[in-house]
Amino acid sequence: MNTIKHRPVDVVIVGFGWTGALMARELAETGLNILALERGEQRDTWPDFAYPRITDELTYGIRLKLFQNPARETVTVRHTSADHALPYRRFGSFLPGNGVGGAGVHWNGMLWRPRETDLKMHSTVTERYGASTIPADMTLQDYPVSYQELEPFFEKFEKICGTAGQAGNLRGETVAGGNPFEAPRRAPYPTKPLKQQYAGQLFARAAESLGYSPFPIPAANCTEAWKNPYGVQLGVCNYCGFCERFGCFNGSKASPQSTILPSLRQFSNFSLRTQAQVLRINTDASGKKATGVTWVDEQGVQHEQPADLVILSAFQLHNVRLLLLSGIGKPYNAQSGEGVVGRNYAYQMNGSLNLFFGEKHNFNPFAASGVTGTFIDDFNAGNFDQSGLGFIGGATIGAATSGGRPIQQMPLPAASPQWGSGWKKSIKQHYLHTMTIGSSGSVMPYKQCYLDLDPTYKDVHGQPLLRMTFDWQPNELKMTQFMQGKAEQIARVMGAQQVESGFMKPGDHYDVRPYQSTHTTGGTVMGDNPKNSVVNKYLQSWDVHNLFVLGASVFPQNLAYNPTGIVCATALWAAHAIRTQYFAQPGPLVQA
Amino acid sequence: MNIRQYGLCVLLAVASNSIAAVPERSISPGHYLALAADCAACHTAEKGTPFAGGLKMDTPIGAIYSTNITPDAQTGIGQYSYQDFARALREGKARNGHYLYPAMPYTAFSKFDDQQLHDLYTYFTQEVPAVRQENRKSDIPWPLNIRWPLWVWNMMFHDDERYLNDPLKSAEWNRGAWLVMAPGHCGSCHTPRGIAMQEKGLDHNDSAYLSGGTINGWHAPDLRGNNVRGLGSWTQQDIINFLKTGQNDRTMAFGSMADVVQQSTQHLTPADLSAIAVFLKSLPPGKFSSSPASEDYAEAQYPGAALYQDNCAACHRSDGRGYTHTFPALASNPALLGDDPSSLVSMILHGGRAAVTERALTGMRMPGFGWRLTDEQVAELSNYVRNSWGNQASEVTAEQVKKLRKGE
Numbered sequence A: 001m002n003t004i005k006h007r008p009v010d011v012v013i014v015g016f017g018w019t020g021a022l023m024a025r026e027l028a029e030t031g032l033n034i035l036a037l038e039r040g041e042q043r044d045t046w047p048d049f050a051y052p053r054i055t056d057e058l059t060y061g062i063r064l065k066l067f068q069n070p071a072r073e074t075v076t077v078r079h080t081s082a083d084h085a086l087p088y089r090r091f092g093s094f095l096p097g098n099g100v101g102g103a104g105v106h107w108n109g110m111l112w113r114p115r116e117t118d119l120k121m122h123s124t125v126t127e128r129y130g131a132s133t134i135p136a137d138m139t140l141q142d143y144p145v146s147y148q149e150l151e152p153f154f155e156k157f158e159k160i161c162g163t164a165g166q167a168g169n170l171r172g173e174t175v176a177g178g179n180p181f182e183a184p185r186r187a188p189y190p191t192k193p194l195k196q197q198y199a200g201q202l203f204a205r206a207a208e209s210l211g212y213s214p215f216p217i218p219a220a221n222c223t224e225a226w227k228n229p230y231g232v233q234l235g236v237c238n239y240c241g242f243c244e245r246f247g248c249f250n251g252s253k254a255s256p257q258s259t260i261l262p263s264l265r266q267f268s269n270f271s272l273r274t275q276a277q278v279l280r281i282n283t284d285a286s287g288k289k290a291t292g293v294t295w296v297d298e299q300g301v302q303h304e305q306p307a308d309l310v311i312l313s314a315f316q317l318h319n320v321r322l323l324l325l326s327g328i329g330k331p332y333n334a335q336s337g338e339g340v341v342g343r344n345y346a347y348q349m350n351g352s353l354n355l356f357f358g359e360k361h362n363f364n365p366f367a368a369s370g371v372t373g374t375f376i377d378d379f380n381a382g383n384f385d386q387s388g389l390g391f392i393g394g395a396t397i398g399a400a401t402s403g404g405r406p407i408q409q410m411p412l413p414a415a416s417p418q419w420g421s422g423w424k425k426s427i428k429q430h431y432l433h434t435m436t437i438g439s440s441g442s443v444m445p446y447k448q449c450y451l452d453l454d455p456t457y458k459d460v461h462g463q464p465l466l467r468m469t470f471d472w473q474p475n476e477l478k479m480t481q482f483m484q485g486k487a488e489q490i491a492r493v494m495g496a497q498q499v500e501s502g503f504m505k506p507g508d509h510y511d512v513r514p515y516q517s518t519h520t521t522g523g524t525v526m527g528d529n530p531k532n533s534v535v536n537k538y539l540q541s542w543d544v545h546n547l548f549v550l551g552a553s554v555f556p557q558n559l560a561y562n563p564t565g566i567v568c569a570t571a572l573w574a575a576h577a578i579r580t581q582y583f584a585q586p587g588p589l590v591q592a
Numbered sequence B: 001m002n003i004r005q006y007g008l009c010v011l012l013a014v015a016s017n018s019i020a021a022v023p024e025r026s027i028s029p030g031h032y033l034a035l036a037a038d039c040a041a042c043h044t045a046e047k048g049t050p051f052a053g054g055l056k057m058d059t060p061i062g063a064i065y066s067t068n069i070t071p072d073a074q075t076g077i078g079q080y081s082y083q084d085f086a087r088a089l090r091e092g093k094a095r096n097g098h099y100l101y102p103a104m105p106y107t108a109f110s111k112f113d114d115q116q117l118h119d120l121y122t123y124f125t126q127e128v129p130a131v132r133q134e135n136r137k138s139d140i141p142w143p144l145n146i147r148w149p150l151w152v153w154n155m156m157f158h159d160d161e162r163y164l165n166d167p168l169k170s171a172e173w174n175r176g177a178w179l180v181m182a183p184g185h186c187g188s189c190h191t192p193r194g195i196a197m198q199e200k201g202l203d204h205n206d207s208a209y210l211s212g213g214t215i216n217g218w219h220a221p222d223l224r225g226n227n228v229r230g231l232g233s234w235t236q237q238d239i240i241n242f243l244k245t246g247q248n249d250r251t252m253a254f255g256s257m258a259d260v261v262q263q264s265t266q267h268l269t270p271a272d273l274s275a276i277a278v279f280l281k282s283l284p285p286g287k288f289s290s291s292p293a294s295e296d297y298a299e300a301q302y303p304g305a306a307l308y309q310d311n312c313a314a315c316h317r318s319d320g321r322g323y324t325h326t327f328p329a330l331a332s333n334p335a336l337l338g339d340d341p342s343s344l345v346s347m348i349l350h351g352g353r354a355a356v357t358e359r360a361l362t363g364m365r366m367p368g369f370g371w372r373l374t375d376e377q378v379a380e381l382s383n384y385v386r387n388s389w390g391n392q393a394s395e396v397t398a399e400q401v402k403k404l405r406k407g408e
Helices: A018-028 A057-062 A116-129 A147-161 A198-209 A316-326 A420-433 A474-494 A564-582 B003-016 B029-036 B039-043 B082-091 B114-127 B150-157 B171-181 B236-245 B256-263 B270-281 B305-311 B342-350 B375-386 B398-406
Strands: A003-005 A009-014 A034-037 A075-078 A270-273 A277-283 A290-296 A302-312 A343-346 A349-356 A372-376 A395-401 A434-441 A450-458 A464-469 A498-501 A521-523 A547-549 B213-215 B218-220
Touching: A009 A018, A009 A290, A009 B003, A018 A034, A018 A564, A034 A302, A075 A450, A116 A147, A147 A564, A198 A372, A198 A395, A198 A434, A198 A474, A277 A302, A277 A316, A302 A316, A316 A450, A316 A464, A316 A521, A343 A450, A349 A474, A395 A474, A420 A434, A434 A474, A450 A521, A474 A498, B029 B114, B039 B256, B082 B114, B171 B270, B218 B342, B236 B256, B236 B270, B305 B375, B342 B375, B342 B398, B375 B398
Parallel strands: A003 A302, A009 A034, A009 A302, A034 A270, A075 A464, A302 A547
Antiparallel strands: A277 A290, A290 A302, A343 A521, A349 A434, A349 A498, A372 A395, A395 A434, A450 A464, B213 B218
């Protein structure tokens, strides 16, 4: 096949979601020649997310218009290495993004900072409960970077997003109304917290009466007119109830479109090519230096793009797959435990309770943003005494209302009819009078949970699919059972007529059908040496110094918190290191 | 610059602990005048080369196309002497002697003095790159395309005189008046036009001057001192911010004004913007003849209320106040309250976009709603907006909407 060879650029960025856009904007100021390659379509607030067409649940929420098309590329899934993995033909459990903005377009906007202990999970568990409490198959490890090092970059990203929230710990001082477990922050949230709905208020009252500390969820959902550090004006959230699975039509939910792209357009040294699917990262004969990337356009024509610096900023799963396809880094071998690429794949363990109240309580679920609600952090890892509980990790518990859409957001009691006039009657009876308590839990990494290339199935370009080997482990099932108890305790105080549980039970297996979260993590994890990680603390490949890998693929394990905060703060941290250290002296920033 | 060179800069900056100084951009006086006069707006086709002409402009008798004013000898103004150039700008006559259509605002540019025209001439002949692009003939049919009768038009409506300084007014006021009347040619859009397409007033001595005009389905609002329909309630700083960034705390530029701010007014000096504000704020209110509704519609039972809630309130809010610098307020917004509702109706039908300027680079968009609202609904909605939250304006009819939808 003929390959079109392009003139070299200084920096090529693979994937143009949150991390690609942040890196492009941070490096644009250097004047270097930057090219971003995005496999999906060009998308912008206007016309792609224009009101009212975007508020079409069937098109976007059910038919998944903004997401990766599994007919072209998907993953294969199995529970254990003894099983035969099959291709995932309709995404359900997680929804990888596609197109400009990536998953940053259709997220809900929960924007967390980790606590100090989250980044030192292995040390914390060892110190508090002893190394023997860590199961033999659990490959828990610390981040190689501290909260203090990342703090300025969390602040910067919060400002980029016009983040709404209530500080709980301002420079070490506890602030009433915020999360008392929060790590110290130098600055309050840029904009005031989102309004609380009745569900959040009711939850807060009950949690408080039990001695817990409720606080409004930090939201990348702007609540006041805000101009961010890039000079971009954000909109103000109007609680339309169409965040997750949708693009934001009024520029208030932070996305690359609403926070970065208007400012990036001012730089003539930056360009973006959409519908450009990168097939592999090319290296020189030594295998230690990247020379650029090979990509294929919408017509199927191959292109070679030489570059001095390669930024791998695709979605977590694609980062792992591209490294494997490029032969960069040693692939993980579950039998021997050797190798690193594909190691420490993790997910998120969620549970929920539906609370049916009856006519006296009106929750008006339709007036919501993706992040309206109240949480408690009292049972997150490190915040309570876990001696003798038999699990590592923890969860947030909260009452979030993200909308009252007609197809997916009308929970009914299990005994209700599924269709017909009985179903309609039941909807009428419960729609306004039902709320949900959710728990979002951490997932630890295990030797037997990993990603590699599938030996059988290929994508539309003839390249092997990524294979996911993953199932729930006893530690997480125990954890979620504990959280169910706590959530039910709060629900009892709230006084619901009827409570139905959606928590997993011991012996349950990973079910790829119902949506759980798009928080897939690991596979190219960061660490303090090349034996336990793919990238160093600056997200620089140990093997190829002019390659940086950004995103949730660098998480050593998954936290209870949603990942975007760490994803974007570490991207800004890496950009800073590239600008201030790497460009001055291209080479490894950490000696192996 | 490549990575190695940039790396060297980083090392040097770290060593000297300083950030490299960025030189101030300075431009020639002629370049500045060309920006102030927004020559590029008309003399550049959509996605065309700057000043090479070819932009289509509709007139009641057929479309005309702007001309190439780059210094190309064959197709541009390369053979123009200074005298030729000055005659074109002041008298509306091309080098070959034919009359220019008064879409070229020579009635405004005659207020340039010799020094200013020399500066402009130098810019267009020495700084602008020559582009070979043939001028396009107008679509005006014979015999209307015969140009000599324009001589009569000029006799009636054009006096070729320089700006006359008013010694009773401050220097700042005089500078502002000259900027608005001469390079700014604000009256081209903002002054109503008479039967022969002439502007009904060329300076502040005429009460029709800048009292609002309509072009291609958009109404350029009254810039005089009326509190409701004009700039009476605006401060000087409101005007300065609007022209510098395309927005202020109250509102945003839309329609072709967004282009004017982007290409022209954002580049003016703070002193000149301030002078413009001083002059505009000195204009007394004009005359009105409308009969606004007697009640305030901002109640649920009025026609249009439900349409407003469904289509508009998500951003502009149910109290019509919007959000500052994000979604313009509809309450007390002079651009929506003129006797001529074209702008409001066109905005509902087609949507709009904010100016992208150095200090406001977001460029927010409003989607069009013409595809889902009938003429009757647009009229109801317009009446609701024009008569709610203290707004008072005349009745909009479905017939008016129908015409604007058709582009009449």
